[in-house]
Amino acid sequence: MIRSVTVHAPARLHMGFLDLSGALARRFGSVGLAIDGIGVNLTARPAATVSVQGPQSERARYCLERFAQGMQWSGGVDLQIEAAIPPHSGLGSGTQLALAVGVAMDRLRGGNIDVRQIATMHERGQRSGIGVGVFQQGGFVIDGGRGTQAVPPPVIARLDFPAAWRILLIFDHAAAGLHGERETEAFRAMAGWPQSVSAQLCHQLLMSTAPALVEGDLEAFGQGITTLQRTIGDHFASVQGGRYTSSMVQSVLEWLEDQRVRGVGQTSWGPTGFAFLGDDTQGQRLLAEAQARWRKYESLEFRLLRGRNQGAEVLVES
Numbered sequence: 001m002i003r004s005v006t007v008h009a010p011a012r013l014h015m016g017f018l019d020l021s022g023a024l025a026r027r028f029g030s031v032g033l034a035i036d037g038i039g040v041n042l043t044a045r046p047a048a049t050v051s052v053q054g055p056q057s058e059r060a061r062y063c064l065e066r067f068a069q070g071m072q073w074s075g076g077v078d079l080q081i082e083a084a085i086p087p088h089s090g091l092g093s094g095t096q097l098a099l100a101v102g103v104a105m106d107r108l109r110g111g112n113i114d115v116r117q118i119a120t121m122h123e124r125g126q127r128s129g130i131g132v133g134v135f136q137q138g139g140f141v142i143d144g145g146r147g148t149q150a151v152p153p154p155v156i157a158r159l160d161f162p163a164a165w166r167i168l169l170i171f172d173h174a175a176a177g178l179h180g181e182r183e184t185e186a187f188r189a190m191a192g193w194p195q196s197v198s199a200q201l202c203h204q205l206l207m208s209t210a211p212a213l214v215e216g217d218l219e220a221f222g223q224g225i226t227t228l229q230r231t232i233g234d235h236f237a238s239v240q241g242g243r244y245t246s247s248m249v250q251s252v253l254e255w256l257e258d259q260r261v262r263g264v265g266q267t268s269w270g271p272t273g274f275a276f277l278g279d280d281t282q283g284q285r286l287l288a289e290a291q292a293r294w295r296k297y298e299s300l301e302f303r304l305l306r307g308r309n310q311g312a313e314v315l316v317e318s
Contacts, residue, residue: 026153044080
C-alpha cells in the first residue's frame with residue numbers, strides 16, 4: 001500500500017517561439033529552461049474524502065477533478081500543497097501544477113502513465129512542449145513545434161545549463177501576463193511571420209546559441225537569446241502593450257543591458273523578466289544594485305537563481 005507521494009516540479013523560463021506561421025507543417029517550436037528555487041511542492045495521501053489545502057488549492061482541486069474524470073477514478077485523497085509557482089507570471093505555474101497533481105494521483109493509485117498523457121488530459125502543452133520537457137528532464141530544452149496530433153510538441157534537444165551561471169529574475173507583482181481566453185484570442189489575432197525570420201532564428205539557435213551554451217560562452221549565448229527575445233517581443237507588442245508586458249521590468253532590463261549584460265528578456269507573456277549572468281559574484285553585485293536602484297517601487301522583486309539540470313522529483317512512500 002502506498003502511504004504518500006511527494007512531488008517537486010520546477011518552474012521554467014519560456015524564451016520564445018521559432019515559427020509562428022507553421023510554413024513547414026509544424027508551428028511554434030519553443031526554447032526554455034528549468035530553474036531552481038521556485039516550483040510546486042505537494043504531497044498526496046489516501047483519505048476517505050477529498051481534501052485540498054495550501055496555496056492555489058482551488059486550481060489544484062480543478063486539476064484533481066480533471067485527472068479523476070480522465071482516468072475514471074473515484075476515491076478520497078488528502079492533497080497538501082506546500083509551495084506553488086506565482087500564477088500568471090510567465091513561469092509555467094498552471095502546467096507544472098497540473099503535472100504535479102496528475103503524477104501524484106497516478107502514483108498514489110499505483111499507476112505509471114506517461115507525463116505527456118497527463119498534460120494532454122489537462123489540455124496543457126497545446127503550443128509549447130517546454131513545460132513537459134522541464135518536468136521530465138530539466139535543463140535547457142528545445143521542442144519541435146506542434147504538428148497535426150493533439151499532443152504536446154516533442155522535445156528534440158536538451159542541454160545542461162552551466163552550474164556557475166546565474167539567472168536574475170525581475171518580478172512585477174502589479175502586472176500579470178496574458179492567460180486563459182485572452183491568451184488564446186491573442187494568438188488568433190496575431191499573424192505569423194515570414195519564413196525568412198524563422199530560418200534566421202533556427203539558424204542562430206542551432207549554429208550559435210546552443211553551441212555557445214555547451215562551450216560556456218555566455219556572450220554568444222546571451223546575444224542569441226536577446227535576438228530571439230527582441231523578435232518575439234516586437235511581434236507580440238500589439239497584444240501585450242509593447243516589447244515587454246511591464247514597463248517597470250522593461251526599465252530594469254534596459255538598465256541591465258547598459259551594464260553590458262547579455263541575454264535579457266521576458267519569460268512567456270511575462271511580466272517576469274530575466275537576465276543571464278556569468279557567476280555568483282556578478283549576480284550578487286547586480287542583485288544588490290538593482291534592489292537599491294528600484295527600492296522605492298514596492299511591486300518589483302528581484303531574485304537570483306540557478307538553472308536546474310534535473311526534472312521533477314517524485315518520492316513514493318510505501
